[in-house]
Amino acid sequence: MRSVEPEAQAADRTARARIRDAAIDRFAVEGFGTSVRTIAADAGVSPGLVMHHFRSKDGLRAECDQYLLATIRRLKRENVRIAAAGQTFFQRFASAEENAPVLGYVLRSMQDGGPLAREFIAHMVDDAVGYAREGVAAGALVPSRDEAARARYLTLSSLGALLLEMTLDPPSDPRDLAGIVRRYLATSYLPMLELFTEGYLTSRRVLDEYLLHLPDTEGS
Amino acid sequence: MRSVEPEAQAADRTARARIRDAAIDRFAVEGFGTSVRTIAADAGVSPGLVMHHFRSKDGLRAECDQYLLATIRRLKRENVRIAAAGQTFFQRFASAEENAPVLGYVLRSMQDGGPLAREFIAHMVDDAVGYAREGVAAGALVPSRDEAARARYLTLSSLGALLLEMTLDPPSDPRDLAGIVRRYLATSYLPMLELFTEGYLTSRRVLDEYLLHLPDTEGS
DNA sequence: TAGTCTGCTGAACATGCGTTCAGTCGAACC
DNA sequence: GGTTCGACTGAACGCATGTTCAGCAGACTA
Numbered sequence: 001m002r003s004v005e006p007e008a009q010a011a012d013r014t015a016r017a018r019i020r021d022a023a024i025d026r027f028a029v030e031g032f033g034t035s036v037r038t039i040a041a042d043a044g045v046s047p048g049l050v051m052h053h054f055r056s057k058d059g060l061r062a063e064c065d066q067y068l069l070a071t072i073r074r075l076k077r078e079n080v081r082i083a084a085a086g087q088t089f090f091q092r093f094a095s096a097e098e099n100a101p102v103l104g105y106v107l108r109s110m111q112d113g114g115p116l117a118r119e120f121i122a123h124m125v126d127d128a129v130g131y132a133r134e135g136v137a138a139g140a141l142v143p144s145r146d147e148a149a150r151a152r153y154l155t156l157s158s159l160g161a162l163l164l165e166m167t168l169d170p171p172s173d174p175r176d177l178a179g180i181v182r183r184y185l186a187t188s189y190l191p192m193l194e195l196f197t198e199g200y201l202t203s204r205r206v207l208d209e210y211l212l213h214l215p216d217t218e219g220s
Numbered sequence: 221m222r223s224v225e226p227e228a229q230a231a232d233r234t235a236r237a238r239i240r241d242a243a244i245d246r247f248a249v250e251g252f253g254t255s256v257r258t259i260a261a262d263a264g265v266s267p268g269l270v271m272h273h274f275r276s277k278d279g280l281r282a283e284c285d286q287y288l289l290a291t292i293r294r295l296k297r298e299n300v301r302i303a304a305a306g307q308t309f310f311q312r313f314a315s316a317e318e319n320a321p322v323l324g325y326v327l328r329s330m331q332d333g334g335p336l337a338r339e340f341i342a343h344m345v346d347d348a349v350g351y352a353r354e355g356v357a358a359g360a361l362v363p364s365r366d367e368a369a370r371a372r373y374l375t376l377s378s379l380g381a382l383l384l385e386m387t388l389d390p391p392s393d394p395r396d397l398a399g400i401v402r403r404y405l406a407t408s409y410l411p412m413l414e415l416f417t418e419g420y421l422t423s424r425r426v427l428d429e430y431l432l433h434l435p436d437t438e439g440s
Numbered sequence: 441t442a443g444t445c446t447g448c449t450g451a452a453c454a455t456g457c458g459t460t461c462a463g464t465c466g467a468a469c470c
Numbered sequence: 471g472g473t474t475c476g477a478c479t480g481a482a483c484g485c486a487t488g489t490t491c492a493g494c495a496g497a498c499t500a
Contacts, residue, residue: 057488276459
Protein backbone atom coordinates (compact mmCIF):
# COMPACT_ATOMS: atom_id res chain seq x y z
CA MET A 1 0.00 0.00 0.00
CA ARG A 2 2.85 2.33 -0.65
CA SER A 3 2.30 3.20 -4.28
CA VAL A 4 2.61 6.68 -5.67
CA GLU A 5 -0.10 8.80 -4.17
CA PRO A 6 -1.39 11.93 -5.84
CA GLU A 7 -0.24 13.98 -2.87
CA ALA A 8 1.54 17.31 -2.86
CA GLN A 9 0.05 18.96 -5.89
CA ALA A 10 1.51 22.38 -5.22
CA ALA A 11 2.67 22.64 -1.63
CA ASP A 12 5.70 20.61 -0.59
CA ARG A 13 4.34 20.11 2.88
CA THR A 14 4.70 16.40 3.41
CA ALA A 15 8.11 15.09 4.32
CA ARG A 16 7.73 12.45 1.67
CA ALA A 17 7.52 15.05 -1.06
CA ARG A 18 10.34 17.03 0.48
CA ILE A 19 12.57 13.97 0.41
CA ARG A 20 11.62 13.23 -3.18
CA ASP A 21 12.35 16.79 -4.30
CA ALA A 22 15.63 16.91 -2.39
CA ALA A 23 16.64 13.63 -4.00
CA ILE A 24 15.82 14.86 -7.48
CA ASP A 25 17.85 17.99 -6.93
CA ARG A 26 20.86 16.18 -5.49
CA PHE A 27 20.73 13.44 -8.10
CA ALA A 28 20.59 16.07 -10.82
CA VAL A 29 23.48 18.11 -9.45
CA GLU A 30 25.92 15.47 -8.25
CA GLY A 31 24.73 12.18 -9.64
CA PHE A 32 23.20 9.06 -8.20
CA GLY A 33 26.11 8.46 -5.89
CA THR A 34 24.70 10.97 -3.46
CA SER A 35 24.24 9.41 -0.04
CA VAL A 36 20.90 8.89 1.58
CA ARG A 37 22.13 10.90 4.56
CA THR A 38 22.81 13.94 2.40
CA ILE A 39 19.36 13.81 0.85
CA ALA A 40 17.79 13.37 4.27
CA ALA A 41 19.70 16.38 5.59
CA ASP A 42 18.57 18.45 2.60
CA ALA A 43 14.99 17.55 3.35
CA GLY A 44 15.49 18.31 7.05
CA VAL A 45 14.74 14.74 7.96
CA SER A 46 16.41 11.70 9.45
CA PRO A 47 17.94 8.98 7.25
CA GLY A 48 15.56 6.47 8.75
CA LEU A 49 12.56 8.29 7.39
CA VAL A 50 13.83 7.91 3.87
CA MET A 51 13.77 4.16 4.27
CA HIS A 52 10.41 4.36 5.99
CA HIS A 53 8.76 6.07 3.03
CA PHE A 54 10.66 4.45 0.20
CA ARG A 55 11.88 0.98 1.01
CA SER A 56 15.42 1.52 -0.15
CA LYS A 57 17.60 3.97 -2.03
CA ASP A 58 16.63 2.21 -5.23
CA GLY A 59 13.01 2.64 -4.22
CA LEU A 60 13.65 6.36 -3.85
CA ARG A 61 15.22 6.54 -7.26
CA ALA A 62 12.43 4.52 -8.82
CA GLU A 63 9.87 6.96 -7.45
CA CYS A 64 11.96 9.90 -8.67
CA ASP A 65 12.07 8.33 -12.12
CA GLN A 66 8.33 7.79 -12.11
CA TYR A 67 7.67 11.32 -10.91
CA LEU A 68 10.02 12.81 -13.50
CA LEU A 69 8.45 10.82 -16.27
CA ALA A 70 5.03 12.11 -15.32
CA THR A 71 6.39 15.65 -15.18
CA ILE A 72 7.99 15.30 -18.58
CA ARG A 73 4.78 14.01 -20.09
CA ARG A 74 2.94 16.99 -18.66
CA LEU A 75 5.54 19.45 -19.96
CA LYS A 76 5.38 17.89 -23.38
CA ARG A 77 1.64 18.13 -23.44
CA GLU A 78 2.03 21.85 -22.82
CA ASN A 79 4.77 22.33 -25.39
CA VAL A 80 3.15 20.63 -28.32
CA ARG A 81 4.52 22.97 -30.89
CA ILE A 82 8.25 23.04 -31.45
CA ALA A 83 10.24 24.51 -34.31
CA ALA A 84 11.03 22.19 -37.17
CA ALA A 85 14.78 22.20 -36.55
CA GLY A 86 14.11 20.74 -33.16
CA GLN A 87 17.12 22.20 -31.42
CA THR A 88 15.32 25.03 -29.72
CA PHE A 89 13.67 22.29 -27.73
CA PHE A 90 16.54 22.49 -25.28
CA GLN A 91 16.39 26.22 -25.05
CA ARG A 92 12.72 26.15 -24.23
CA PHE A 93 13.08 23.19 -21.95
CA ALA A 94 15.99 24.61 -20.05
CA SER A 95 14.80 28.18 -19.92
CA ALA A 96 11.87 27.47 -17.66
CA GLU A 97 13.25 27.72 -14.16
CA GLU A 98 10.90 25.03 -13.00
CA ASN A 99 12.33 22.52 -15.43
CA ALA A 100 15.98 22.91 -14.54
CA PRO A 101 16.13 20.00 -12.08
CA VAL A 102 14.12 17.91 -14.51
CA LEU A 103 16.58 18.28 -17.35
CA GLY A 104 19.50 17.91 -14.96
CA TYR A 105 18.08 14.68 -13.64
CA VAL A 106 17.44 13.36 -17.13
CA LEU A 107 20.99 14.17 -18.22
CA ARG A 108 22.38 12.37 -15.16
CA SER A 109 20.13 9.48 -15.97
CA MET A 110 21.61 9.35 -19.45
CA GLN A 111 25.10 9.24 -18.06
CA ASP A 112 23.94 6.37 -15.94
CA GLY A 113 21.84 4.48 -18.44
CA GLY A 114 18.74 3.81 -16.40
CA PRO A 115 15.33 2.95 -17.81
CA LEU A 116 14.26 6.59 -17.46
CA ALA A 117 16.90 7.57 -19.98
CA ARG A 118 15.70 4.96 -22.46
CA GLU A 119 12.12 6.10 -22.06
CA PHE A 120 13.05 9.74 -22.41
CA ILE A 121 15.09 9.12 -25.54
CA ALA A 122 12.27 7.09 -27.01
CA HIS A 123 9.91 10.00 -26.44
CA MET A 124 12.30 12.47 -28.00
CA VAL A 125 12.83 10.25 -31.01
CA ASP A 126 9.09 9.86 -31.45
CA ASP A 127 8.70 13.60 -31.31
CA ALA A 128 11.53 14.07 -33.77
CA VAL A 129 9.84 11.68 -36.19
CA GLY A 130 6.68 13.73 -35.95
CA TYR A 131 8.44 17.04 -36.52
CA ALA A 132 10.37 15.57 -39.42
CA ARG A 133 7.17 14.37 -41.03
CA GLU A 134 5.63 17.83 -40.72
CA GLY A 135 8.84 19.46 -41.93
CA VAL A 136 9.09 17.20 -44.95
CA ALA A 137 5.44 17.68 -45.78
CA ALA A 138 5.90 21.44 -45.57
CA GLY A 139 8.94 21.23 -47.79
CA ALA A 140 11.24 22.61 -45.10
CA LEU A 141 13.17 19.40 -44.53
CA VAL A 142 14.94 17.04 -46.87
CA PRO A 143 13.20 13.65 -46.83
CA SER A 144 15.09 10.64 -45.57
CA ARG A 145 15.13 7.05 -46.75
CA ASP A 146 14.57 6.00 -43.15
CA GLU A 147 12.90 8.70 -41.12
CA ALA A 148 13.00 6.74 -37.89
CA ALA A 149 16.73 6.10 -38.19
CA ARG A 150 17.40 9.75 -38.98
CA ALA A 151 15.31 10.95 -36.06
CA ARG A 152 17.16 8.63 -33.74
CA TYR A 153 20.52 9.63 -35.12
CA LEU A 154 19.83 13.35 -34.81
CA THR A 155 18.49 12.95 -31.29
CA LEU A 156 21.34 10.79 -30.09
CA SER A 157 24.04 12.95 -31.62
CA SER A 158 22.58 16.19 -30.26
CA LEU A 159 22.08 14.84 -26.77
CA GLY A 160 25.33 12.92 -26.86
CA ALA A 161 27.32 15.97 -27.86
CA LEU A 162 25.73 18.08 -25.15
CA LEU A 163 26.33 15.39 -22.58
CA LEU A 164 29.91 14.89 -23.62
CA GLU A 165 30.62 18.59 -23.58
CA MET A 166 29.18 18.80 -20.08
CA THR A 167 31.24 15.88 -18.90
CA LEU A 168 34.47 17.17 -20.39
CA ASP A 169 34.33 20.47 -18.62
CA PRO A 170 31.53 20.54 -16.11
CA PRO A 171 29.67 23.83 -15.72
CA SER A 172 30.37 25.93 -12.67
CA ASP A 173 26.70 25.93 -11.78
CA PRO A 174 25.10 22.60 -12.71
CA ARG A 175 21.71 24.07 -11.94
CA ASP A 176 21.88 26.68 -14.68
CA LEU A 177 20.80 24.43 -17.51
CA ALA A 178 19.83 27.38 -19.66
CA GLY A 179 23.37 28.72 -19.42
CA ILE A 180 24.79 25.30 -20.19
CA VAL A 181 22.71 24.89 -23.31
CA ARG A 182 23.52 28.45 -24.33
CA ARG A 183 27.23 27.80 -23.94
CA TYR A 184 26.91 24.61 -25.92
CA LEU A 185 25.00 26.24 -28.75
CA ALA A 186 27.41 29.19 -28.83
CA THR A 187 30.06 26.95 -30.37
CA SER A 188 27.94 24.25 -31.98
CA TYR A 189 25.08 26.10 -33.56
CA LEU A 190 27.04 27.43 -36.53
CA PRO A 191 28.57 24.10 -37.60
CA MET A 192 25.24 22.44 -37.01
CA LEU A 193 23.43 24.89 -39.24
CA GLU A 194 26.13 24.67 -41.87
CA LEU A 195 25.88 20.90 -41.87
CA PHE A 196 22.10 21.01 -42.01
CA THR A 197 21.90 23.44 -44.93
CA GLU A 198 25.12 22.93 -46.88
CA GLY A 199 26.07 19.37 -46.02
CA TYR A 200 29.58 18.09 -45.55
CA LEU A 201 30.50 15.98 -48.55
CA THR A 202 30.55 17.54 -52.01
CA SER A 203 30.02 14.27 -53.84
CA ARG A 204 27.21 11.77 -53.67
CA ARG A 205 29.65 8.94 -54.24
CA VAL A 206 29.94 7.58 -50.72
CA LEU A 207 26.20 7.64 -50.15
CA ASP A 208 25.41 6.02 -53.47
CA GLU A 209 27.95 3.30 -52.93
CA TYR A 210 26.56 2.60 -49.49
CA LEU A 211 23.05 2.42 -50.91
CA LEU A 212 24.22 -0.12 -53.47
CA HIS A 213 25.75 -2.35 -50.84
CA LEU A 214 22.80 -1.91 -48.53
CA PRO A 215 20.63 -4.88 -49.62
CA ASP A 216 22.92 -7.09 -47.55
CA THR A 217 20.97 -5.90 -44.54
CA GLU A 218 22.80 -7.30 -41.56
CA GLY A 219 20.58 -7.66 -38.53
CA SER A 220 18.64 -4.90 -36.84
CA MET B 221 61.72 7.99 -7.85
CA ARG B 222 58.62 6.15 -8.92
CA SER B 223 57.98 7.59 -12.33
CA VAL B 224 56.94 5.56 -15.34
CA GLU B 225 59.74 3.26 -16.30
CA PRO B 226 60.15 1.91 -19.81
CA GLU B 227 59.72 -1.61 -18.51
CA ALA B 228 57.71 -4.44 -19.99
CA GLN B 229 58.03 -3.80 -23.67
CA ALA B 230 56.43 -7.01 -24.81
CA ALA B 231 56.36 -9.58 -22.02
CA ASP B 232 54.03 -8.96 -19.10
CA ARG B 233 56.39 -10.51 -16.63
CA THR B 234 56.61 -7.94 -13.92
CA ALA B 235 53.79 -7.79 -11.42
CA ARG B 236 53.68 -4.04 -11.90
CA ALA B 237 52.79 -4.39 -15.55
CA ARG B 238 50.33 -7.16 -14.78
CA ILE B 239 48.53 -4.93 -12.31
CA ARG B 240 48.47 -2.06 -14.78
CA ASP B 241 47.05 -4.22 -17.56
CA ALA B 242 44.48 -5.80 -15.27
CA ALA B 243 43.43 -2.34 -14.15
CA ILE B 244 43.05 -1.10 -17.71
CA ASP B 245 40.93 -4.07 -18.61
CA ARG B 246 38.69 -3.82 -15.55
CA PHE B 247 38.36 -0.07 -15.84
CA ALA B 248 37.43 -0.46 -19.50
CA VAL B 249 34.85 -3.16 -18.89
CA GLU B 250 33.16 -2.08 -15.67
CA GLY B 251 34.25 1.47 -15.05
CA PHE B 252 36.46 3.17 -12.52
CA GLY B 253 34.37 1.96 -9.60
CA THR B 254 36.18 -1.37 -9.76
CA SER B 255 37.78 -2.18 -6.42
CA VAL B 256 41.51 -2.44 -5.90
CA ARG B 257 40.98 -5.94 -4.55
CA THR B 258 39.37 -7.09 -7.78
CA ILE B 259 42.21 -5.72 -9.88
CA ALA B 260 44.75 -7.31 -7.54
CA ALA B 261 42.97 -10.65 -7.84
CA ASP B 262 42.96 -10.36 -11.64
CA ALA B 263 46.70 -9.78 -11.59
CA GLY B 264 47.18 -12.67 -9.16
CA VAL B 265 48.55 -10.35 -6.54
CA SER B 266 47.70 -9.03 -3.10
CA PRO B 267 45.92 -5.70 -2.62
CA GLY B 268 48.89 -4.42 -0.70
CA LEU B 269 51.16 -4.74 -3.67
CA VAL B 270 49.00 -2.42 -5.67
CA MET B 271 49.57 0.29 -3.11
CA HIS B 272 53.22 -0.61 -2.95
CA HIS B 273 53.78 0.01 -6.65
CA PHE B 274 51.36 2.84 -7.20
CA ARG B 275 50.80 4.96 -4.16
CA SER B 276 47.03 4.90 -4.29
CA LYS B 277 44.15 3.93 -6.51
CA ASP B 278 44.32 7.36 -8.08
CA GLY B 279 48.01 6.75 -8.68
CA LEU B 280 47.10 3.55 -10.48
CA ARG B 281 44.59 5.35 -12.63
CA ALA B 282 47.03 8.16 -13.36
CA GLU B 283 49.57 5.67 -14.61
CA CYS B 284 46.93 3.90 -16.68
CA ASP B 285 45.99 7.22 -18.22
CA GLN B 286 49.60 8.02 -19.00
CA TYR B 287 50.21 4.59 -20.47
CA LEU B 288 47.06 4.76 -22.58
CA LEU B 289 47.96 8.19 -23.86
CA ALA B 290 51.35 6.94 -24.97
CA THR B 291 49.71 3.95 -26.65
CA ILE B 292 47.24 6.14 -28.44
CA ARG B 293 49.99 8.41 -29.72
CA ARG B 294 51.81 5.37 -31.04
CA LEU B 295 48.71 3.99 -32.73
CA LYS B 296 48.04 7.33 -34.30
CA ARG B 297 51.55 7.57 -35.63
CA GLU B 298 50.92 4.24 -37.35
CA ASN B 299 47.53 5.19 -38.70
CA VAL B 300 48.38 8.49 -40.27
CA ARG B 301 46.07 8.07 -43.18
CA ILE B 302 42.39 8.03 -42.56
CA ALA B 303 39.51 8.45 -44.94
CA ALA B 304 38.20 11.96 -45.40
CA ALA B 305 34.80 11.23 -43.88
CA GLY B 306 36.56 10.31 -40.68
CA GLN B 307 34.05 7.78 -39.43
CA THR B 308 35.95 4.72 -40.44
CA PHE B 309 38.44 5.77 -37.79
CA PHE B 310 36.41 3.83 -35.27
CA GLN B 311 36.23 0.77 -37.42
CA ARG B 312 39.96 0.69 -37.83
CA PHE B 313 40.60 1.58 -34.24
CA ALA B 314 38.24 -0.99 -32.86
CA SER B 315 39.01 -3.77 -35.29
CA ALA B 316 42.53 -4.31 -34.07
CA GLU B 317 42.21 -6.80 -31.22
CA GLU B 318 45.05 -5.17 -29.41
CA ASN B 319 43.24 -1.86 -29.26
CA ALA B 320 39.99 -3.07 -27.77
CA PRO B 321 40.87 -2.32 -24.14
CA VAL B 322 42.30 1.00 -25.24
CA LEU B 323 39.09 2.23 -26.82
CA GLY B 324 37.05 0.76 -23.99
CA TYR B 325 39.12 2.61 -21.45
CA VAL B 326 38.88 5.85 -23.40
CA LEU B 327 35.11 5.53 -23.65
CA ARG B 328 34.86 4.92 -19.90
CA SER B 329 37.06 7.90 -19.38
CA MET B 330 34.67 10.00 -21.41
CA GLN B 331 31.76 8.88 -19.31
CA ASP B 332 33.77 9.93 -16.33
CA GLY B 333 35.25 13.16 -17.62
CA GLY B 334 38.87 12.76 -16.60
CA PRO B 335 41.81 14.62 -18.12
CA LEU B 336 42.54 11.68 -20.41
CA ALA B 337 39.20 12.20 -22.07
CA ARG B 338 39.90 15.88 -22.62
CA GLU B 339 43.28 15.12 -24.09
CA PHE B 340 41.92 12.38 -26.32
CA ILE B 341 39.14 14.60 -27.61
CA ALA B 342 41.61 17.38 -28.27
CA HIS B 343 43.71 14.97 -30.34
CA MET B 344 40.74 13.78 -32.30
CA VAL B 345 39.58 17.32 -32.97
CA ASP B 346 43.06 18.27 -34.15
CA ASP B 347 43.06 15.30 -36.47
CA ALA B 348 39.62 16.17 -37.73
CA VAL B 349 40.78 19.69 -38.50
CA GLY B 350 43.64 18.26 -40.53
CA TYR B 351 41.45 15.87 -42.46
CA ALA B 352 38.94 18.61 -43.10
CA ARG B 353 41.64 20.87 -44.48
CA GLU B 354 42.83 18.14 -46.82
CA GLY B 355 39.27 17.29 -47.79
CA VAL B 356 38.39 20.88 -48.52
CA ALA B 357 41.57 21.41 -50.50
CA ALA B 358 40.82 18.30 -52.54
CA GLY B 359 37.27 19.51 -53.15
CA ALA B 360 35.75 16.55 -51.36
CA LEU B 361 34.41 18.49 -48.40
CA VAL B 362 32.27 21.59 -48.15
CA PRO B 363 34.30 24.39 -46.56
CA SER B 364 33.18 25.76 -43.21
CA ARG B 365 33.17 29.29 -41.84
CA ASP B 366 34.86 27.93 -38.72
CA GLU B 367 36.76 24.75 -39.40
CA ALA B 368 37.79 24.27 -35.77
CA ALA B 369 34.23 24.57 -34.52
CA ARG B 370 33.00 22.17 -37.17
CA ALA B 371 35.68 19.62 -36.37
CA ARG B 372 34.85 19.82 -32.69
CA TYR B 373 31.14 19.55 -33.36
CA LEU B 374 31.51 16.53 -35.63
CA THR B 375 33.83 14.80 -33.19
CA LEU B 376 31.70 15.45 -30.14
CA SER B 377 28.48 14.44 -31.82
CA SER B 378 29.92 11.22 -33.24
CA LEU B 379 31.54 10.18 -30.00
CA GLY B 380 28.62 11.39 -27.94
CA ALA B 381 26.12 9.44 -29.98
CA LEU B 382 28.20 6.27 -29.77
CA LEU B 383 28.64 6.72 -26.05
CA LEU B 384 24.98 7.39 -25.47
CA GLU B 385 23.95 4.40 -27.52
CA MET B 386 26.30 2.23 -25.50
CA THR B 387 24.99 3.58 -22.23
CA LEU B 388 21.35 3.15 -23.18
CA ASP B 389 21.66 -0.50 -23.98
CA PRO B 390 25.03 -1.83 -22.99
CA PRO B 391 26.56 -4.44 -25.26
CA SER B 392 26.56 -8.03 -24.11
CA ASP B 393 30.31 -8.21 -24.51
CA PRO B 394 31.90 -4.87 -23.60
CA ARG B 395 35.19 -6.14 -24.93
CA ASP B 396 33.96 -6.51 -28.49
CA LEU B 397 34.41 -2.90 -29.50
CA ALA B 398 34.41 -3.78 -33.18
CA GLY B 399 30.99 -5.33 -32.79
CA ILE B 400 29.76 -2.34 -30.85
CA VAL B 401 30.90 0.12 -33.49
CA ARG B 402 29.46 -2.10 -36.19
CA ARG B 403 26.12 -2.21 -34.43
CA TYR B 404 26.17 1.54 -34.01
CA LEU B 405 27.02 2.21 -37.64
CA ALA B 406 24.42 -0.29 -38.82
CA THR B 407 21.67 2.12 -37.79
CA SER B 408 23.47 5.43 -37.92
CA TYR B 409 25.56 5.28 -41.05
CA LEU B 410 22.72 5.86 -43.49
CA PRO B 411 21.26 8.94 -41.78
CA MET B 412 24.78 10.24 -41.27
CA LEU B 413 25.61 9.90 -44.96
CA GLU B 414 22.30 11.41 -45.95
CA LEU B 415 22.92 14.36 -43.70
CA PHE B 416 26.45 14.79 -44.97
CA THR B 417 25.56 14.70 -48.66
CA GLU B 418 22.00 15.95 -48.83
CA GLY B 419 21.70 18.10 -45.73
CA TYR B 420 18.62 18.46 -43.58
CA LEU B 421 17.11 21.87 -44.21
CA THR B 422 15.89 22.77 -47.68
CA SER B 423 16.20 26.51 -47.17
CA ARG B 424 19.20 28.65 -46.32
CA ARG B 425 17.01 30.96 -44.27
CA VAL B 426 17.90 29.80 -40.75
CA LEU B 427 21.61 29.79 -41.49
CA ASP B 428 21.58 33.18 -43.16
CA GLU B 429 19.60 34.73 -40.33
CA TYR B 430 22.00 33.28 -37.81
CA LEU B 431 24.96 34.63 -39.76
CA LEU B 432 23.40 38.09 -39.73
CA HIS B 433 23.04 38.07 -35.97
CA LEU B 434 26.48 36.58 -35.53
CA PRO B 435 28.66 39.73 -35.38
CA ASP B 436 27.99 39.77 -31.65
CA THR B 437 30.75 37.19 -31.45
CA GLU B 438 30.74 35.89 -27.93
CA GLY B 439 33.86 34.02 -26.89
CA SER B 440 36.30 32.09 -29.06
C1' DT C 441 -8.15 8.21 30.21
C1' DA C 442 -6.46 4.39 27.78
C1' DG C 443 -5.16 2.43 23.45
C1' DT C 444 -3.28 2.48 19.01
C1' DC C 445 -1.49 3.83 14.98
C1' DT C 446 1.67 6.69 12.04
C1' DG C 447 5.29 9.77 11.17
C1' DC C 448 9.58 10.09 12.71
C1' DT C 449 14.25 9.77 15.20
C1' DG C 450 18.98 8.47 15.85
C1' DA C 451 21.93 5.04 17.39
C1' DA C 452 23.58 0.80 15.79
C1' DC C 453 24.70 -2.88 12.35
C1' DA C 454 26.83 -5.03 8.34
C1' DT C 455 29.41 -4.43 4.41
C1' DG C 456 32.72 -2.88 1.24
C1' DC C 457 35.93 0.30 0.37
C1' DG C 458 40.94 2.51 0.11
C1' DT C 459 44.73 2.27 2.70
C1' DT C 460 48.32 0.89 6.32
C1' DC C 461 51.66 -1.94 8.34
C1' DA C 462 54.24 -5.53 10.59
C1' DG C 463 56.44 -9.00 8.81
C1' DT C 464 58.03 -12.95 5.35
C1' DC C 465 60.70 -14.36 1.48
C1' DG C 466 64.54 -14.41 -1.68
C1' DA C 467 68.20 -12.53 -4.02
C1' DA C 468 72.22 -9.55 -4.12
C1' DC C 469 76.16 -7.72 -1.92
C1' DC C 470 80.26 -7.60 1.44
C1' DG D 471 77.48 -16.40 6.76
C1' DG D 472 75.61 -12.11 7.73
C1' DT D 473 73.38 -8.01 6.19
C1' DT D 474 70.51 -5.30 3.45
C1' DC D 475 67.01 -4.25 0.43
C1' DG D 476 62.99 -4.57 -2.47
C1' DA D 477 59.03 -7.38 -3.81
C1' DC D 478 55.26 -9.15 -1.67
C1' DT D 479 51.59 -10.85 1.73
C1' DG D 480 47.44 -10.61 4.37
C1' DA D 481 45.41 -9.14 8.44
C1' DA D 482 43.83 -5.06 10.24
C1' DC D 483 42.25 -0.06 10.45
C1' DG D 484 39.21 3.79 9.56
C1' DC D 485 35.63 5.37 7.14
C1' DA D 486 31.36 5.87 4.48
C1' DT D 487 27.73 3.67 2.90
C1' DG D 488 22.75 1.43 2.81
C1' DT D 489 19.86 -0.47 5.98
C1' DT D 490 17.61 -1.95 10.49
C1' DC D 491 15.37 -1.29 14.68
C1' DA D 492 13.76 -0.03 19.24
C1' DG D 493 11.49 3.59 20.74
C1' DC D 494 9.39 8.46 20.98
C1' DA D 495 5.65 12.02 20.20
C1' DG D 496 1.35 13.40 18.90
C1' DA D 497 -3.01 12.83 16.95
C1' DC D 498 -6.74 10.19 16.38
C1' DT D 499 -10.47 6.47 18.26
C1' DA D 500 -13.11 4.47 21.92
